[in-house]
Amino acid sequence: MAQLSLQEADALIQSALTKSGASQAMAASVAKALVLAEAQGIASHGLSRVPQYATHLKNGRANGNAIAAVAQRKGAALVVDAQQGLAFPACDLAIAEGIKTAKELGVCFVGVRNSHHAGVIVDHLRAASTAGLVALGFANSPSAMPAAGGKHAIFGTNPIAAIFPRRNADPLMIDLSLSEVARGKVMVAAKEGKPIPLGWALDKEGNPTTDAKAALEGSMLAVGNTTSTKGAMLALIIELLVTAVIGAQFGFEASSFFVDEGNQPKIGQAFLLIDPSALNGNDSYLDRIEVLINEMLVDDGVRLAGARRLALERKAQVAGVSVPDALVQTLQKLAA
Numbered sequence: 001m002a003q004l005s006l007q008e009a010d011a012l013i014q015s016a017l018t019k020s021g022a023s024q025a026m027a028a029s030v031a032k033a034l035v036l037a038e039a040q041g042i043a044s045h046g047l048s049r050v051p052q053y054a055t056h057l058k059n060g061r062a063n064g065n066a067i068a069a070v071a072q073r074k075g076a077a078l079v080v081d082a083q084q085g086l087a088f089p090a091c092d093l094a095i096a097e098g099i100k101t102a103k104e105l106g107v108c109f110v111g112v113r114n115s116h117h118a119g120v121i122v123d124h125l126r127a128a129s130t131a132g133l134v135a136l137g138f139a140n141s142p143s144a145m146p147a148a149g150g151k152h153a154i155f156g157t158n159p160i161a162a163i164f165p166r167r168n169a170d171p172l173m174i175d176l177s178l179s180e181v182a183r184g185k186v187m188v189a190a191k192e193g194k195p196i197p198l199g200w201a202l203d204k205e206g207n208p209t210t211d212a213k214a215a216l217e218g219s220m221l222a223v224g225n226t227t228s229t230k231g232a233m234l235a236l237i238i239e240l241l242v243t244a245v246i247g248a249q250f251g252f253e254a255s256s257f258f259v260d261e262g263n264q265p266k267i268g269q270a271f272l273l274i275d276p277s278a279l280n281g282n283d284s285y286l287d288r289i290e291v292l293i294n295e296m297l298v299d300d301g302v303r304l305a306g307a308r309r310l311a312l313e314r315k316a317q318v319a320g321v322s323v324p325d326a327l328v329q330t331l332q333k334l335a336a
Contacts, residue, residue, distance in 0.1 A: 020334060136272040140267050
């Protein structure tokens with residue numbers, strides 16, 4: 001394993017992406033997000049994504065020269081067009097506009113369309129929390145899960161995230177996908193020739209399977225896999241919220257992120273930003289959230305949402321991150 005400082009990792013990512021066709025502004029936005037994910041121990045959304053993004057930039061699945069822009073606005077609702085670029089600059093713009101609007105009007109719903117993989121959704125919400133806002137984030141992704149009672153993949157793993165600022169303390173940070181487990185775990189099991197637990201996935205005929213390779217050819221089960229209904233219904237809500245409402249493509253219309261060739265995914269993200277001062281008052285909100293947290297911490301073993309990842313991030317700011325040698329070599333070749 002190679003040990004990289006966060007600054008070294010950031011520079012390596014930026015160089016790899018600009019050499020692959022990304023603008024400097026896009027590369028900087030992506031690098032910031034991927035390094036942050038890596039620092040939090042979320043390697044699946046960190047530096048390992050760079051070769052995938054680089055390939056998509058080179059073969060046209062992502063537009064490296066895209067400049068995200070506000071496409072339409074009405075009151076507290078607006079849409080940002082990512083212009084088929086990598087998602088991070090568009091999400092940055094969406095949150096910046098959302099903060100301004102929520103501060104003015106009390107609330108803002110902002111969608112991002114014609115987008116790409118958006119990484120760790122809750123990290124997009126951090127700026128809103130710093131501004132004193134409660135925020136929720138949603139995204140769809142290429143199809144991986146069937147509808148309730150169905151067999152073929154329609155919905156993505158469709159993450160949902162939320163952030164709640166606190167007084168003089170780290171915010172609560174909640175982030176989860178709606179599949180029973182991350183698809184990456186199945187991919188690892190397939191590479192290692194290991195079985196997966198029953199209840200994770202279906203094969204292409206729609207039968208429950210413990211064969212990881214068969215699962216990759218089939219579909220993931222939604223969270224709450226006993227019937228899969230609740231998770232699938234939540235995935236349906238998010239799918240419609242970030243597609244039909246804002247004009248992004250459905251997950252089943254987008255080629256998988258894990259293949260080199262395919263279409264421009266044109267999927268969507270959406271963010272809801274709320275100013276507590278516009279409702280019951282900011283001081284009341286900050287007081288009440290501490291009442292709940294204190295009650296939660298009565299029980300030993302309760303870990304506040306986001307605490308572990310923030311602790312790892314602080315450690316990484318000093319010690320850097322450990323990255324597989326093969327991945328570093330790949331990034332260095334891309335950057336050369």
